[in-house]
Amino acid sequence: MEWMAWTWPTALFFAGLAAVLAVMAALHIKYPSTPKTGVLGIETMRGDRLFISLLGSAFINLAWIGLVDAPQYGALIVCGLFALCVFRWV
Amino acid sequence: MDKPVNQRAWILVLPVVILVAFSSVIPMMTVVNYSFQDTFGGNEFFWVGLEWYRELLRSERLWDALGRQLLFSAIILAIEIPLGILVALCMPKKGWIASLCLVLMALPLLIPYNVVGTIWQIFGRSDIGLLGRIVSDMGISYNYAQNAFDAWVTVIAMDVWHWTSLVALLSYAGLRSIPNAYYQAAQIDQASRWSVFRYIELPKMRGVLIIAVLLRFMDSFMIYTEPFVLTGGGPGNATTFLSIDLVKMALGQFDLGPAAAFSLMYFLVILLISYVFYTVMITTDKDGATQ
Numbered sequence: 134m135e136w137m138a139w140t141w142p143t144a145l146f147f148a149g150l151a152a153v154l155a156v157m158a159a160l161h162i163k164y165p166s167t168p169k170t171g172v173l174g175i176e177t178m179r180g181d182r183l184f185i186s187l188l189g190s191a192f193i194n195l196a197w198i199g200l201v202d203a204p205q206y207g208a209l210i211v212c213g214l215f216a217l218c219v220f221r222w223v
Numbered sequence: 224m225d226k227p228v229n230q231r232a233w234i235l236v237l238p239v240v241i242l243v244a245f246s247s248v249i250p251m252m253t254v255v256n257y258s259f260q261d262t263f264g265g266n267e268f269f270w271v272g273l274e275w276y277r278e279l280l281r282s283e284r285l286w287d288a289l290g291r292q293l294l295f296s297a298i299i300l301a302i303e304i305p306l307g308i309l310v311a312l313c314m315p316k317k318g319w320i321a322s323l324c325l326v327l328m329a330l331p332l333l334i335p336y337n338v339v340g341t342i343w344q345i346f347g348r349s350d351i352g353l354l355g356r357i358v359s360d361m362g363i364s365y366n367y368a369q370n371a372f373d374a375w376v377t378v379i380a381m382d383v384w385h386w387t388s389l390v391a392l393l394s395y396a397g398l399r400s401i402p403n404a405y406y407q408a409a410q411i412d413q414a415s416r417w418s419v420f421r422y423i424e425l426p427k428m429r430g431v432l433i434i435a436v437l438l439r440f441m442d443s444f445m446i447y448t449e450p451f452v453l454t455g456g457g458p459g460n461a462t463t464f465l466s467i468d469l470v471k472m473a474l475g476q477f478d479l480g481p482a483a484a485f486s487l488m489y490f491l492v493i494l495l496i497s498y499v500f501y502t503v504m505i506t507t508d509k510d511g512a513t514q
Contacts, residue, residue, distance in 0.1 A: 140270060195276065
């Protein structure tokens with residue numbers, strides 16, 4: 134595993150991602166998601182909304198790094214708000 | 224009554240999951256790990272945090288390569304999609320000549336990418352190449368190795384030559400699937416050729432055209448071998464697209480950390496565009512099914 138150059142922050146990131154996927158899978162088995170059409174005009178399931186949240190969060194983080202001279206946790210707050218909006222309105 | 228879901232079916236996809244894990248997920252995790260570290264070889268790494276991302280996002284190099292890449296993709300889509308449709312419309316509908324056309328159309332697709340680059344490298348040379356010699360004899364100054372505009376024209380011509388037939392074949396398949404009754408109805412209504420195309424053929428080809436646009440966009444956005452063999456990214460950086468720049472950074476300069484950050488950003492852009500195309504395709508399919 135040495136060749137993969139693991140670090141604690143990246144390991145925690147992937148562990149968090151795996152945990153989110155596991156929770157979503159469990160939720161889907163326990164409470165199956167139904168499609169809904171939101172502001173984007175496309176039918177989305179819970180998994181779709183998670184994907185949009187994660188992809189959008191990646192771009193928010195990149196924009197924060199490129200444009201803003203402020204600590205990165207600011208981007209995480211924006212990402213959290215973005216995810217809430219996606220799950221509520223998309 | 225709903226059919227019970229057989230969860231044991233998941234076992235059948237396990238081999239694919241393992242294969243994807245080893246071929247994609249583990250290398251991707253490694254790239255993420257590299258993107259936050261610096262290395263001087265010897266498997267020694269030093270944590271640098273977001274430094275490579277910051278450096279790249281604030282450098283002109285990435286944005287210039289992205290701009291060239293988007294311009295290239297836009298130009299080849301603007302040429303290949305209408306040209307492919309036109310070729311498909313002109314192709315014979317049946318008989319041995321239709322089969323011959325299909326084989327001829329498929330030929331450029333069978334040529335390996337590096338061979339296509341080599342063919343055009345020789346073809347465009349003004350001393351021994353047919354194209355370069357003819358253009359030079361016409362009194363037009365042409366040298367793709369020294370002039371940025373000539374290099375762009377040659378790279379675009381090469382891509383159009385290589386890939387228009389894919390669009391033509393997909394469009395042809397779409398055209399052939401239109402029932403004859405539509406054409407008969409159009410004939411009864413005395414519809415013009417343009418009306419037949421606009422209101423029958425184009426809507427019926429919508430599905431395959433979306434696939435064609437998606438395939439050509441993704442492929443052109445990731446293009447590497449052909450322009451690398453033809454121009455090596457030059458003259459200067461005129462034809463240095465994202466993938467060529469990435470390889471220069473990773474293998475030429477051996478800057479593995481910045482190259483990892485670069486490739487992740489490249490991946491995210493491709494993922495976003497693929498998702499948008501996928502969503503459009505699914506929505507189109509649903510709209511088509513309900514009509």
